[in-house]
Amino acid sequence: MEKRPDARTFVPTLGTSPRGPLTRRRLLGLLGAGALALLTGCSSADGTGRGTAADTITSEGTEMDMTKIRLTVNGTDFAATLADTDAARALVDLLPMTLRMDELNGNEKYHYLDTSLPTASSSPGRIEAGDLMLYGSSCVVLFYESFSTGYRYTRLGSIDDASGLERAVGGGTAEVAWELA
Secondary structure (H helix, E strand, C coil): CCCCCCCCCCCCEEEEECCEEEEHHHHHHHHHHHHHHHHHCCCCCCCCCCCCCEEEEEECCEEEEEEEEEEEECCEEEEEEECCCHHHHHHHCCCCEEEEEEEECCCEEEEECCCCCCCCCECCCEECCCEEEEECCCEEEEECCCEECCCCEEEEEEECCCCCHHHHHCCCCEEEEEEEC
């Protein structure tokens, strides 16, 4: 008959490892070490703690570039982050550029580029103010209103804080300068 451990000395385990049972104390220690590794990995290569225009982050084992750009809409600056798509990477190769973006539907400004960008279109279901999308292979779209949609787009990125965007774009054509931040 197996003897039960005394309640005063019993240590619950969560599993075993080559180093013995995985106790709550060891698990908390491992989680703390992992958190510390993540926090110390967030500094920049130059030691300033500030990121660069193309910071790299890791998500579930895959690397993706988080390229920061600045859009100047009729003289008002907006910070934006490009998506991890082939189209966004191709867009970076065109920067800096200034586009005269025309009004459409009271919710977007658009401009047809002279060149095609790679596409991977899908239906987002919902557009948020500040979304930067590619319609077809050459139409860059800046949305300044949120709404539901059935159209298909390739994601380019989004403005980080779209507050004041609708006022900045105004009615009619808008001049939008795109550049790396």
